[in-house]
Amino acid sequence: MSDLLPARMRALGSTLATLRGQAELTTRQAAARIGTSIATLNRIERAKRSATVAEVSAMLAIYGVVGPERKRIMANIEKLTAPWFEDDHQLRELLRPLADFESQASSIVNFSPANVPGLIQTPAYARAIISDVLTEHVEERVADRLARQQVxxxxxxxxxxAILDEAVLRRPVGGSHVIAQQIRSMIERAKQPHVDIRVIPFKYSQYASPGYFSVLGFTDAPTLVYVEHRGSSGFVDSPMGKRKLQDQAARLAKIALDSADSVKFLAMVAADHERG
Incomplete structure (x- = not known):
C-alpha cells in the first residue's frame, strides 16, 4: 500500500464519510444525488482519489452542511497535498482529525519527553497543562481531551x-497531589491488556529526543505520524520522515524499562510525590 496519502486528504475523506452517515445516506444514495459513481465516492472517502471543489461543494449541500463547518472544509480543499502543520493558535484544527485517526487506528505509540500524553491524562493534570498554555476556553479543551480518551x-x-522520559513523572504539574494522582492513574491504565506504559529512567537518558510524537498504525491504511511541539505541530507525510520516527519509537522502546519494571518505577515515583 502506498505511503503517499497526505494526512489532509485522509482527514477530508473521513470527514465526508462521517457527514454522509450523519445525513443517513448510503454511498449509493449519495452518489446518485451528487451525480457520480459509487466507486468514485468510495475512493474519495478512502483518500484514494482527490476530490474537486465542485464535488465537495455538492456533497456538503446534499449532507446539509452549512455555516462555519462548510467554510472550514471548503477552505482546506486546495491544500490537500500541502504539508499539514499549524501554529499553537490553530492547534485545534489538528486535534479534530487526530481524534478521528486515533479512533480508526489499530495501534498507537506515544513518545513524550516532557508531559503525560493526552490519551492518558487525568482531568486535573490536563487542566493544569492546558491552563499553562491558554487563558480561555480551558474547560472546553479539557473536555475535548477527555473525549479523545474514549478510544x-x-x-x-x-x-x-506510551514511552515516557522520567522527567515527565518528576515534574510536579499541578502540584504534588495532581502528579501523584496522575501516576496512580497510569498504573491502573497499565493493567488493561491493550495498554503498555514504559519509562526511560534518567540513568538511561543518553539518547537523542525527537520531542513528542505519535505513530498511528492501521489495518487497511498507511501509518500516520503526528508531531507536537511548542510553536508548530502537525502530520509528517514524507515516507522518509515517517520511517525515521517509527525507527526512533522502536529504539526508545528498547531503551525503556519493560512493562513490569515500569509499573514498579511509577509506583516509586508516585510515593515520592505523596511524601513530598
Missing amino acids: LSKRAAPRYL
Whole structure:
C-alpha cells in the first residue's frame, strides 16, 4: 500500500464519510444525488482519489452542511497535498482529525519527553497543562481531551504504548497531589491488556529526543505520524520522515524499562510525590 496519502486528504475523506452517515445516506444514495459513481465516492472517502471543489461543494449541500463547518472544509480543499502543520493558535484544527485517526487506528505509540500524553491524562493534570498554555476556553479543551480518551475504552480498542522520559513523572504539574494522582492513574491504565506504559529512567537518558510524537498504525491504511511541539505541530507525510520516527519509537522502546519494571518505577515515583 502506498505511503503517499497526505494526512489532509485522509482527514477530508473521513470527514465526508462521517457527514454522509450523519445525513443517513448510503454511498449509493449519495452518489446518485451528487451525480457520480459509487466507486468514485468510495475512493474519495478512502483518500484514494482527490476530490474537486465542485464535488465537495455538492456533497456538503446534499449532507446539509452549512455555516462555519462548510467554510472550514471548503477552505482546506486546495491544500490537500500541502504539508499539514499549524501554529499553537490553530492547534485545534489538528486535534479534530487526530481524534478521528486515533479512533480508526489499530495501534498507537506515544513518545513524550516532557508531559503525560493526552490519551492518558487525568482531568486535573490536563487542566493544569492546558491552563499553562491558554487563558480561555480551558474547560472546553479539557473536555475535548477527555473525549479523545474514549478510544482506549471502546470494545475494539487499539494497542497502546506510551514511552515516557522520567522527567515527565518528576515534574510536579499541578502540584504534588495532581502528579501523584496522575501516576496512580497510569498504573491502573497499565493493567488493561491493550495498554503498555514504559519509562526511560534518567540513568538511561543518553539518547537523542525527537520531542513528542505519535505513530498511528492501521489495518487497511498507511501509518500516520503526528508531531507536537511548542510553536508548530502537525502530520509528517514524507515516507522518509515517517520511517525515521517509527525507527526512533522502536529504539526508545528498547531503551525503556519493560512493562513490569515500569509499573514498579511509577509506583516509586508516585510515593515520592505523596511524601513530598
